[in-house]
Amino acid sequence: MDRIPILKLGRALLVTIQVDMHDRLATALEDDLTNQIVKHGAHGVLIDISALEIVDSFIGRTLDTIAAVSRVLDAETVVVGMRPAVAITLVELGLSLAGVKTALNVERGMALLRQRDDQPEQEDGASAG
């Protein structure tokens, strides 16, 4: 069965989806990713969907679920490289992926994750003070 490779980059995991997602693949990705987050103690998950041309409500929901699961495991999810057409489709489907961070490309997504990695102390300080 096909698997989507999950790469470890520092404290983040990079997932690049380069094939058409079907439902089984999406579910498998969710499982794999959850295990990998725990295994590596990752702080961030970067999902690059720049090659993804078609999304349906199931894939959209899976992305949302992955984000929720990651959050439980203390990892931030960033979805990067979404195409305009895909963005419009998701919005029309009523899936605005509220729990997911987004960025234009992998570079910015990494920057966003690093920023989050640096910030927790500051944020805690700010809320305390």
Add this chain to the structure above:
Amino acid sequence: MARANTLLSQTVSDNEAVILDEWMQRLRQAGADQGGRINAAELQTQGRDFLSILKRTLGESSDVTGAAFEPLRELLADISRSRAIQGYSPRETALFVFSLKQALFAAVARRKDFSAEQLAQATWEASTMLDELGLHTMDVYQRSREEVIVRQQREIAELSTPVVKLWDGILALPLIGTLDSERTQVVMENLLQSIVDSGADFAIIDITGVPTVDTLTAQHLLKTIAAARLMGADCIISGIRPQIAQTMVHLGVELNVISKATLADAFALALKRLNKTVVTAKTPQAADSKAAG
């Protein structure tokens, strides 16, 4: 039915030149060639084509809505369409067919070999036929005008949704006019494509030019914002006018996004988020030398 048809057919084929002359005269009297939109020769050609097809068609059938009249209807449609595009009024367009009526009636009336009954029948036949053709002309005219309007709407929609780059990473989208779902689609596509092309972090949607914001408009705005967010760009809404702000609150419309009163405020916020500041140059010279360097 068939007899009247032959009567009319005979009349037209015997008096084609006379009818044409009289028709053209009527058209000129009514001012069809005025305004320089069509010259006399062109009008004459259209009239001659029309009559020659009419002559042929009348010989075959008298059913105006039937297949035999198809070429005639097509010719009329062409004429009507070009009139609509040239900006003729409906009256002027209809005149082309209706002024033939008088010429045709006169030609029928001049037939000495027709009995009174035949005369009445031929006149009636001519009248119904031309009325039907006149209606067809108006139909096509109306459709052509509607096509023109639809095309203009599309052009306006494209013209009125520019995406402006304010700074590196900051886009502005000044919206002008009512935001319906079709326009929202265009706006959204333009904005998202611009975000990809310019790699923008912020998009400022300025709705100063949007006359009313109801629940539907708000929903369209929210969709646009959600789509931009999915692409990794943050949206700021600016330019909500006082009355509109009141209306929105009364309607219970909630835009759970950053909104600023003016485009300038929104721009300042975007700059701040990008860790950029605008400072006043200490002295005019310093500003000049900086600009030069």
